[in-house]
Amino acid sequence: MPEHAIEICVGPYSGIIAADLRKSLSALSPDSIGSLPGFSAGNNQRAGSAYCFVSTIEANGSLLPVHVKVFGRQNGIKDFFDKTTGSRARRSWNTAVIMGARGIGTPRPLAFFERWDGRRLRGSYLVTEFQNGASTFRDELIRLYNEEPYCDRFMSLLETVARAVRGLHDGGIVHFDLGNQNIILRRLFEDKWGGVQFVDLNRALVVPRISQRERAFDISRISLPSDFLRVFKEMYFQTVVPNEFQRWERFYRRKFALHTKTRFLRHPLRTRLAKHHADAKYEYPPEKDMWVWDHRSLQAISPLTSRDRRQYQSSYSHLSVAAATLGSAGSVFSRYRTLRDRCFQNRVAMESRVALCVEATPATVERQFALIEPLGAIPLMLRFYSHENARQWSFTTGVMRSLRDRGHPVSAALVQDRRAVTEPGVWDAFVGQVLGQIHDCVDLVEVGHAINRAKWGIWSLRDHSKLMQSMTGMQEKYPDVKFIGPAGIDFEFPFVVGAVGRLPHGLQFNALSHHLYVDRRGAPENKQGRFSAVEKFVLGRAISESFPQCGGRFIVSEVNWPIAGTGVYSPVGSPYVSPGPRFNDPSVSEAIYADYMIRYLVLACCSGMVDRVYWWNLVARGFGLVDDSEPGTWRERRAYSALRHFVACLGKGTFERRVSRADGMQAYLFEIPGGRKVALAYSLSGSIRAMMPFTYSGAVDLVGDPVGNGGSDISLSGSPVYMFDVA
Numbered sequence: 001m002p003e004h005a006i007e008i009c010v011g012p013y014s015g016i017i018a019a020d021l022r023k024s025l026s027a028l029s030p031d032s033i034g035s036l037p038g039f040s041a042g043n044n045q046r047a048g049s050a051y052c053f054v055s056t057i058e059a060n061g062s063l064l065p066v067h068v069k070v071f072g073r074q075n076g077i078k079d080f081f082d083k084t085t086g087s088r089a090r091r092s093w094n095t096a097v098i099m100g101a102r103g104i105g106t107p108r109p110l111a112f113f114e115r116w117d118g119r120r121l122r123g124s125y126l127v128t129e130f131q132n133g134a135s136t137f138r139d140e141l142i143r144l145y146n147e148e149p150y151c152d153r154f155m156s157l158l159e160t161v162a163r164a165v166r167g168l169h170d171g172g173i174v175h176f177d178l179g180n181q182n183i184i185l186r187r188l189f190e191d192k193w194g195g196v197q198f199v200d201l202n203r204a205l206v207v208p209r210i211s212q213r214e215r216a217f218d219i220s221r222i223s224l225p226s227d228f229l230r231v232f233k234e235m236y237f238q239t240v241v242p243n244e245f246q247r248w249e250r251f252y253r254r255k256f257a258l259h260t261k262t263r264f265l266r267h268p269l270r271t272r273l274a275k276h277h278a279d280a281k282y283e284y285p286p287e288k289d290m291w292v293w294d295h296r297s298l299q300a301i302s303p304l305t306s307r308d309r310r311q312y313q314s315s316y317s318h319l320s321v322a323a324a325t326l327g328s329a330g331s332v333f334s335r336y337r338t339l340r341d342r343c344f345q346n347r348v349a350m351e352s353r354v355a356l357c358v359e360a361t362p363a364t365v366e367r368q369f370a371l372i373e374p375l376g377a378i379p380l381m382l383r384f385y386s387h388e389n390a391r392q393w394s395f396t397t398g399v400m401r402s403l404r405d406r407g408h409p410v411s412a413a414l415v416q417d418r419r420a421v422t423e424p425g426v427w428d429a430f431v432g433q434v435l436g437q438i439h440d441c442v443d444l445v446e447v448g449h450a451i452n453r454a455k456w457g458i459w460s461l462r463d464h465s466k467l468m469q470s471m472t473g474m475q476e477k478y479p480d481v482k483f484i485g486p487a488g489i490d491f492e493f494p495f496v497v498g499a500v501g502r503l504p505h506g507l508q509f510n511a512l513s514h515h516l517y518v519d520r521r522g523a524p525e526n527k528q529g530r531f532s533a534v535e536k537f538v539l540g541r542a543i544s545e546s547f548p549q550c551g552g553r554f555i556v557s558e559v560n561w562p563i564a565g566t567g568v569y570s571p572v573g574s575p576y577v578s579p580g581p582r583f584n585d586p587s588v589s590e591a592i593y594a595d596y597m598i599r600y601l602v603l604a605c606c607s608g609m610v611d612r613v614y615w616w617n618l619v620a621r622g623f624g625l626v627d628d629s630e631p632g633t634w635r636e637r638r639a640y641s642a643l644r645h646f647v648a649c650l651g652k653g654t655f656e657r658r659v660s661r662a663d664g665m666q667a668y669l670f671e672i673p674g675g676r677k678v679a680l681a682y683s684l685s686g687s688i689r690a691m692m693p694f695t696y697s698g699a700v701d702l703v704g705d706p707v708g709n710g711g712s713d714i715s716l717s718g719s720p721v722y723m724f725d726v727a
Contacts, residue, residue: 216248511553
């Protein structure tokens with residue numbers, strides 16, 4: 001028995017109380033446990049049931065809030081074992097005392113009482129100090145899902161709980177009922193939690209050394225969507241998760257899932273009552289409807305692993321995509337072959353082909369204006385997010401108008417969340433308000449975002465069709481607005497074909513827009529099967545020209561490379577940087593990022609296949625042209641200087657021809673205002689000394705630093721150089 005506790009008998013009840021509460025509890029009536037409101041002997045409780053209530057007792061001259069858990073009667077078999085091991089209240093008390101001594105969080109145990117009638121337990125009670133203002137892990141998750149779906153807050157919450165659970169286990173405690181509802185904690189700040197405590201300890205065991213199997217059993221009771229669960233386990237171990245643990249955890253989770261699914265068979269009445277009284281506001285949303293925004297990487301993130309996401313994608317959706325692809329494959333690939341032969345064969349005016357995306361935030365907008373100014377009248381795109389509020393939409397509109405007044409063609413992207421599909425009225429109101437504000441100042445409006453990625457809220461072609469239903473009315477209302485879409489992502493054009501084929505009747509895009517990343521292949525010239533970046537541009541153009549709804553134009557509305565070492569701020573590092581080695585990581589250094597960017601822009605524009613490329617993004621730690629990791633001192637990356645030099649040299653020029661040689665030399669020749677000739681060249685074969693098929697007067701690297709004094713030969717690498725006065 002603990003040093004500061006004493007045994008007590010009250011009528012037929014016996015138990016233990018904290019010594020400082022003896023005066024408060026020793027005056028209890030022998031006919032009942034006490035005068036606490038709601039306290040009863042438990043005679044009216046159903047077998048195996050338990051309930052809780054909060055009351056107060058006098059302690060040291062003041063009222064102390066207490067939490068009372070009332071354990072009802074149970075069957076004779078359980079009574080037989082509890083006669084030896086102790087009632088649920090006694091076991092909870094004993095474990096709580098040990099946890100307190102070991103510094104593991106649990107509400108302070110104040111007393112327990114139990115009443116035995118021979119070998120039958122007639123009731124037991126556990127009294128603990130009430131944790132006023134505390135919440136449960138379950139309720140905090142539900143609140144974040146429904147009200148604050150922000151990734152950094154989820155990660156902070158998960159890490160707080162994971163570290164506390166690790167402390168519980170390292171302290172020699174196996175909980176054996178570690179559900180989300182049995183973990184209580186406090187929200188300290190907007191994105192910080194603490195004070196984790198564990199309750200409902202009647203099943204817990206104290207062990208000399210906890211095994212991986214016991215750790216796995218406990219964590220198998222924690223309810224999280226699959227990718228958040230992966231992150232939770234990695235946070236728990238702070239290293240690569242052991243294989244033995246993974247095997248047992250999967251085993252126990254499957255077993256518990258079966259136990260949960262068959263609960264209605266064991267407790268039909270209790271299950272029906274629970275469903276009847278359930279409040280949707282305080283339940284987890286369906287996994288398909290869990291939508292989480294990560295402001296660090298400026299993207300939606302999925303709380304589900306790719307395997308689980310596939311389980312929610314119906315066979316009908318896959319068949320719809322396949323049918324649409326097969327139905328148009330002949331015409332698309334016929335057009336593809338024709339366009340492929342025309343690449344780099346025609347003169348291409350470069351003006352307004354290279355563009356940039358900008359995120360409008362009140363704290364940084366003036367600094368972004370200062371960065372945009374040296375880029376000249378470059379076209380810009382701003383995003384309106386449906387998960388944000390009307391104040392932010394109005395602010396973004398103001399930024400758009402200010403940029404237009406500064407001479408920039410300004411476009412907008414309307415970005416959906418999951419509610420845009422499940423609650424169409426929310427999307428309609430968002431689109432209506434934004435278009436009402438920008439229709440008279442916008443160049444292009446992209447409708448939808450990464451529509452073939454479930455994390456952005458669209459699971460099927462049917463979902464995308466729902467999203468587009470309101471757009472025909474908007475096109476009729478604002479006939480001068482030029483819409484583009486459907487904004488698929490990566491080299492997954494079949495979904496795009498299906499989406500275009502199911503557009504509402506009468507909806508007309510000015511261009512087919514696509515987020516065409518090639519980063520996982522490394523350099524833009526590297527091939528995925530038979531398709532390098534150029535062949536992908538051709539295929540995008542062929543789709544646009546094959547469908548009259550797309551206007552025959554092709555726009556890349558998002559592209560970049562993730563930057564190595566930027567952690568969760570990178571789109572491939574979010575939401576959590578896992579321990580252990582990384583495989584197939586497309587991240588590149590800042591120098592290579594700049595090289596690939598210029599090469600991508602040249603290939604896209606000079607091929608004649610892409611009408612405009614929007615680089616994503618001006619300012620972002622993980623992928624932007626400018627690093628904002630130090631809020632007070634933004635750092636212009638090499639890519640920013642490279643883009644500034646590119647638009648200054650070639651932004652008003654005209655591409656004339658390409659020279660490509662077997663030794664890897666690539667040269668693109670331009671005519672710029674004033675009749676001067678400029679060549680942009682690089683090597684696909686590493687560092688070489690190339691004899692050029694022309695002479696030049698001088699050369700600079702991609703940021704404008706001198707690298708050559710003229711002549712007809714030059715050292716080339718994968719980093720582009722500019723040669724002037726080509727003849």
